[in-house]
Amino acid sequence: MNKIQYQNTTLFVVFIFLKLGIIITNNYLITPDILYDYYNELNLSRIDEIIEFQYKWEWINYVLIPCIYSIKFLIISFVLYVGHIIIESKIKFRDIMSVVIVSEVAFILLDLTKIAWFIFYEPNYSLKDFLFFTPLSLLNFYGYSNVPTWSIYPLQTVSAFQLTYLFFLTYGLHLVINMPFKKSVGIVAASYGTGLVLWVTLITFLTVSIGA
């Protein structure tokens, strides 16, 4: 295993541990009281059953996290790689992968901000408040209860943390291949930007299709 591959594996493992820590904290913040309040149209015994079921299968989330992020990192790296291949810049896939994993720190910052918000600033919250809250996003500006359900994901996506992620990707690639920053912006916008627009459109379409 060469140095970069070793570095990528280490980065990935560190990232997964951070993410798992955040998910465990989130689960801790979603207390049984919040769940009872959310399912208030059900009988108490049914809520107990549902909560018990959720706790029983919670481990699946933890197992899925490494799989989901492996796929995410591979897809984003591939999209950026194709963008670079087209303009014939010499870059290795594994170098792009390093930048992609490190850039994900932007979303870790988002998660930490969210946790801090609910612990220190807004300790009285509902399940929906917690799930939909995306700091410094358009959704936060409008409020999730004032917009149709299908528009929640697009509005969550347009956030300061998404911009930070874009900046990390661009700056990271600019450092790795010594490409002029402006050119790097163009490639990230054309490859990742296009992919993101397609992804958000697809999720919106699926949300509308399931009747939300």
Add this chain to the structure above:
Amino acid sequence: MLSNKKVIISIIITSVLGLLIFLVSKTVIKLKHKERIVAQIKTLPHLSVKAIGSKKVEEWSKLGKVTIIIFFNSGCEHCQYEAKSIKQEILAFAGTNILFISDETVEKILAFSKANKLHNNNRVWWLKMNSNDVYNTFGAIGVPHIWIYDEDGKLVKEFKGETRVEAILEWL
């Protein structure tokens, strides 16, 4: 002659644009459909259904009673719970028409009605609706989905998902 690079770029741009146009247009069509459905179900909609069992569809289609429509699927655990809890409190539904609608086969609907001992109840109708009619009448919905209409056929409450029977009774 175009270089390979230009051909690849053209193919990528065309595919992305094509996919985007397809998704956006489909989304817009579905949103317009949803808008129409929201307006349509504000009053008791016309139901293209086939009654299962001895009762005729016409018996409930007249107004004058509160109507509860429950869209269900016999394999759904939440629907089984819903039917079971309605059965337990069926006496509280006096003066109400309860329409259980599904797009499953007649056999499955009948088996579900018998399993919940509601197949011979005078307040309950078991109805089969084709999937297309479900989409055109109620839109894209999950199960169970409950609508409550007052005596004038006006929608008073809609529940998405399993609902305790007391919450339904509050709206009768």
